[in-house]
Amino acid sequence: MPEKIIGQVQRVNGPVITVDNVTDASMMDLVYVGEDHLIGELVKLDGTSATVQVYEDTTGLCPFENVYGTSLPLSVELGPGLIGSIYDGIQRPLSRLREICGDTIAKGVVSKALDRTKKWEFTPVVAVSDTVHPGSVIGTVQETSRILHRILVPLTLGDLKDQFTVVSISDIAEYSVDETVCVVEDDEGERHSLTLMHSWSIRKPRKVKERKPLSIPLITGQRVIDMLFPLAKGGTVAIPGGFGTGKTMTQHAIASWCDADIIVYIGCGERGNEMTDVLREFPKLIDPYTGKSLMERTILIANTSNMPVSAREASIYTGITLAEYYRDQGYHVAVMADSTSRWAEALRELSGRMEEMPAEEGFPAYLPTRIAEFYERAGRMETLSAMEGSVSIIGAVSPPGGDFSEPVTQHTKRFVRCFWGLDRSLASSRHYPAISWLDSYSEYVDEVAPWWEQKGEGNWKSARQEIMNLLQKEVRLQQIVKLVGPDALPDSQNFILEVCSMFKTAFLQQNAFDDIDKYSSIEKQLGMLNVILTYWKVGSAAIEKGLPIVRVKRMKVTQEIARMRFSISDDNLEELDKITVRLERQISRLGEMYEA
Amino acid sequence: MKHNIEMNKIERSLLKGREYIGAQKIEGPLVYMRNTHAVGYGELVEVSDKDGKTRTGQVLDTSSDVVVVQLFEGTDGLSIPSTRMRFMGEPFNLPVSKGMLGRVMNGLGRPRDASSLPAGEDSMNINGLPINPTAREYPQDFIQTGVSVIDGLTTLIQGQKLPIFSGNGLPHNQLAAQIARQAKVLSQDSDFSIVFAAMGVKYDVARFFIDSFESSGVLDNVAFFLSLADDPSIERTITPRSALTLAEHLAFTHDKQVLVIMTDMTNYCESLREISTLRGEIPSRKGYPGYLYSNLAELYERSGKLLGHGGSITQLPILTMPNDDISHPIPDLTGYITEGQIVFDREMYSRGIYPPINGLPSLSRLMKDGIGDGMTRKDHPHLANQLFASYSHVKDVRNLASVIGEEELTTLDHQYLDFGAKFENEFVYQRFDENRSIEQTLDLGWEALKTLPAEELQRVSEDELKEFYGG
Numbered sequence A: 001m002p003e004k005i006i007g008q009v010q011r012v013n014g015p016v017i018t019v020d021n022v023t024d025a026s027m028m029d030l031v032y033v034g035e036d037h038l039i040g041e042l043v044k045l046d047g048t049s050a051t052v053q054v055y056e057d058t059t060g061l062c063p064f065e066n067v068y069g070t071s072l073p074l075s076v077e078l079g080p081g082l083i084g085s086i087y088d089g090i091q092r093p094l095s096r097l098r099e100i101c102g103d104t105i106a107k108g109v110v111s112k113a114l115d116r117t118k119k120w121e122f123t124p125v126v127a128v129s130d131t132v133h134p135g136s137v138i139g140t141v142q143e144t145s146r147i148l149h150r151i152l153v154p155l156t157l158g159d160l161k162d163q164f165t166v167v168s169i170s171d172i173a174e175y176s177v178d179e180t181v182c183v184v185e186d187d188e189g190e191r192h193s194l195t196l197m198h199s200w201s202i203r204k205p206r207k208v209k210e211r212k213p214l215s216i217p218l219i220t221g222q223r224v225i226d227m228l229f230p231l232a233k234g235g236t237v238a239i240p241g242g243f244g245t246g247k248t249m250t251q252h253a254i255a256s257w258c259d260a261d262i263i264v265y266i267g268c269g270e271r272g273n274e275m276t277d278v279l280r281e282f283p284k285l286i287d288p289y290t291g292k293s294l295m296e297r298t299i300l301i302a303n304t305s306n307m308p309v310s311a312r313e314a315s316i317y318t319g320i321t322l323a324e325y326y327r328d329q330g331y332h333v334a335v336m337a338d339s340t341s342r343w344a345e346a347l348r349e350l351s352g353r354m355e356e357m358p359a360e361e362g363f364p365a366y367l368p369t370r371i372a373e374f375y376e377r378a379g380r381m382e383t384l385s386a387m388e389g390s391v392s393i394i395g396a397v398s399p400p401g402g403d404f405s406e407p408v409t410q411h412t413k414r415f416v417r418c419f420w421g422l423d424r425s426l427a428s429s430r431h432y433p434a435i436s437w438l439d440s441y442s443e444y445v446d447e448v449a450p451w452w453e454q455k456g457e458g459n460w461k462s463a464r465q466e467i468m469n470l471l472q473k474e475v476r477l478q479q480i481v482k483l484v485g486p487d488a489l490p491d492s493q494n495f496i497l498e499v500c501s502m503f504k505t506a507f508l509q510q511n512a513f514d515d516i517d518k519y520s521s522i523e524k525q526l527g528m529l530n531v532i533l534t535y536w537k538v539g540s541a542a543i544e545k546g547l548p549i550v551r552v553k554r555m556k557v558t559q560e561i562a563r564m565r566f567s568i569s570d571d572n573l574e575e576l577d578k579i580t581v582r583l584e585r586q587i588s589r590l591g592e593m594y595e596a
Numbered sequence B: 001m002k003h004n005i006e007m008n009k010i011e012r013s014l015l016k017g018r019e020y021i022g023a024q025k026i027e028g029p030l031v032y033m034r035n036t037h038a039v040g041y042g043e044l045v046e047v048s049d050k051d052g053k054t055r056t057g058q059v060l061d062t063s064s065d066v067v068v069v070q071l072f073e074g075t076d077g078l079s080i081p082s083t084r085m086r087f088m089g090e091p092f093n094l095p096v097s098k099g100m101l102g103r104v105m106n107g108l109g110r111p112r113d114a115s116s117l118p119a120g121e122d123s124m125n126i127n128g129l130p131i132n133p134t135a136r137e138y139p140q141d142f143i144q145t146g147v148s149v150i151d152g153l154t155t156l157i158q159g160q161k162l163p164i165f166s167g168n169g170l171p172h173n174q175l176a177a178q179i180a181r182q183a184k185v186l187s188q189d190s191d192f193s194i195v196f197a198a199m200g201v202k203y204d205v206a207r208f209f210i211d212s213f214e215s216s217g218v219l220d221n222v223a224f225f226l227s228l229a230d231d232p233s234i235e236r237t238i239t240p241r242s243a244l245t246l247a248e249h250l251a252f253t254h255d256k257q258v259l260v261i262m263t264d265m266t267n268y269c270e271s272l273r274e275i276s277t278l279r280g281e282i283p284s285r286k287g288y289p290g291y292l293y294s295n296l297a298e299l300y301e302r303s304g305k306l307l308g309h310g311g312s313i314t315q316l317p318i319l320t321m322p323n324d325d326i327s328h329p330i331p332d333l334t335g336y337i338t339e340g341q342i343v344f345d346r347e348m349y350s351r352g353i354y355p356p357i358n359g360l361p362s363l364s365r366l367m368k369d370g371i372g373d374g375m376t377r378k379d380h381p382h383l384a385n386q387l388f389a390s391y392s393h394v395k396d397v398r399n400l401a402s403v404i405g406e407e408e409l410t411t412l413d414h415q416y417l418d419f420g421a422k423f424e425n426e427f428v429y430q431r432f433d434e435n436r437s438i439e440q441t442l443d444l445g446w447e448a449l450k451t452l453p454a455e456e457l458q459r460v461s462e463d464e465l466k467e468f469y470g471g
């Protein structure tokens, strides 16, 4: 990389440094600071002075040390070998860093994101004299047993309208990522060598042909989500919640069981052990849709809370750029960002050190713009190569004191269309996932309803509505009970409380540590919902006719309903129908006794 | 001031350790110095006053004209003309050795008495370096503390960071001492080495711990880093760093199982706030600096286990919640970083329950992999879930009873009240010197559940009901 001195360090204030005597530099250039060549990004220019945010620990850095410019933006490497890797916030491969510098991360260590020694078998899909454009697929590489990596003409070469002619293309053969596999020529006769990899600036969204409607749900295997507050493929959702309410667990569960093709998991300013947990668990876990190891579809970005704060700011963009790259290959990608609040706080810290005027609670005034830009990068798209792909964003938010009125939660709410609010009191009574059925919402319900109809599950929306109505009624009844006790209510109303309480323990709660309960297929979810609605229907009809509620609660089958999430696995779903049958039979027998 | 770059390089190696006389400004623990050579960020500084008394500091901000240094032993007695300063050209390193066990040091890791410490086996940067997540080993070994509510419901795991959220006047020191005394990993026979860091607590508190360790005969296995209430407040910001540096040395060089007790984190955070305010930084909540989260994470993340090393660091930080408010920034940010929390409850304390731990807001995030068959007992995971679920219902019933009166409650509600009483008085309550085995703890849990009818126990399996609940 061509480097030239662009100035000298004038001041070091943690990760923010001021550079003097700046001659030739542009905004957002990647720079190397000092004799250790610490990686940084130029974020402000003022006369001959510049501000650089440094992505590594600046201890030992001195005034007057040189700053080297590259005239390139901060970029990521895109190519085969990303899947199964774990990177830090600026895409340094952590496993490789461990080989280089041991258990801890020393500063100034560099290592390329993609392994240059590994060979990949390339299979061409274009021929000499074919016409291609940026984003076209020129060939493929089997990256993991489940992911076929499509090699694209780099978007750095231009736009859809820019035409290139293939001058040469390799046969099936093994290449490392930086070897030329194809040469193309533009209309001015200039030739470009294409390799298996290219670079792309992390701050620039990758181009697509057009946005498509968000009409397909992202199935997560989590009942409260799929049945009550669905997320669409290409959609955005925020999960706010105080500490220990279950943001990370929810994200891990979705990363494990959702039906996306690729997962990009960004640990942004969170715990080291949580990343270790994923690294340890995912290779062992089997994806229910393909039967392959989950690690074969997962990329991890780990910038834990004790790693440099500016790299935390970058980690979100690194992650989303990798996601867009796989989307452009025609895949459905789900991005988990845990936690976007730590990213916002990194912005705040850097902004504070640059002595910018703060807006709310010390956050910079551009916070909402940055949040909006990030969530805008989600979507279901037609790619430049006319394939369909999507990026869904699932962002955790960690509000101080668990108070949702703070700036990050509030601004995020403006830009996402689905909201899974975690409730502290649910969490402390161990109702997990602690997603509140009263605070949460999904604007995708109507958009994904036709998908369910096409699957022959047309009553998904009406069943959902019926149970939501009961939950609303329960709130009002609970207020009465709090004042006068449950005995003051007639049995018919008490039964609403009973059904809701059953729905919560038997359906909404889902134990991520139970082998059966942790994942529910949509068939199981619909079956369970049906059992509960049957309980409501036949139970309330019998009570209407005079059957005492205690008799309904004491039925043996009621116990079976309460345990069905643990006892019935996806292989014996017919048990759910049997429960329904027994339920109807037992109630009608009891009912007859009372009618007589 | 235009320096030649080459000159600068030569200068740095030659000027290392050179002394400057006369400060530009002294404010609280901060000293501003002009016209120095190019000084590195975070560099170690030695400052002496007119009587030749030296103190240690660190560069907090450096630029071509002014250097800001924070002094850990305070600035009392320094004057502008007589302040002498030497920049050591290296970061703050602490000489560490196994011989520090059994010794009492100050926050900077220097002996508090006249005798000298054994020679360092190694010299380590007190800030440590971030652990590579790929080098971590996921902690999963159960530590039996002998305290039922912890072992049963918020199980401590070797390598975990599990803070105690307490309040003024609550018995957090007793509990920490009890845990330190009783902690045992059932599958190992090596004992814990203890590193104790005191920040801004009274001498009595330190004395209580010293006596407690002495009476259980483990004093030789404890290293104390004391920065007490009458020591300079800024020293508290360095104390946990010194302590953790030694802990890392013991755990990852000597393969020891280390338990780090840090008290009181609230004082630590207040010292940070002092410095931040002095420097005129933009505050976030309640005047605490915006980087408090990252700063605390730099401490709390220095725990765990590493692949290929036999040792571990388990952290037990103690903090007193201002006004018993769990949403105050200090407990709040701590809870966002640590792997759970043990929460004290003043109301339980006033009812005479020791340890006054409220199980519902308490949590151990690592217990999932450390309990159950082969680790504690096979019924443990479900039993814990059931106790949580039932106990949280007790709270609802008590609320209802306070509105409509106990006599209006149903039979089932009364059974819940009985369960609540039994749970608190027999399962949670225990003596300060009572060390229960995990079997005893779990059996007590089942005893309490027997006050409830079987159909209320939906978190446990039919088999477990048969085996432990009885017919």
Ligand SMILES: Nc1ncnc2c1ncn2[C@@H]1O[C@H](COP(=O)(O)OP(=O)(O)OP(=O)(O)O)[C@@H](O)[C@H]1O
Pocket (backbone or CB within 6 Å): A241, A242, A243, A244, A245, A246, A247, A248, A249, A250, A270, A398, A432, A433, A434, A510, A511, A512, A513, B335, B336, B337, B363, B364, B365, B366
């Ligand atoms: N679905 C679930 N099943 C079982 N336990 C759960 C579930 N969700 C959460 N928990 C429990 O709650 C604990 C905290 O969850 P989690 O770590 O996801 O919280 P968090 O919101 O990410 O907290 P923080 O903001 O501090 O990172 C977990 O360790 C686990 O014990």
Ligand SMILES: [Mg+2]
Pocket (backbone or CB within 6 Å): A247, A248, A249, A270, A338
């Ligand atoms: Mg989390």
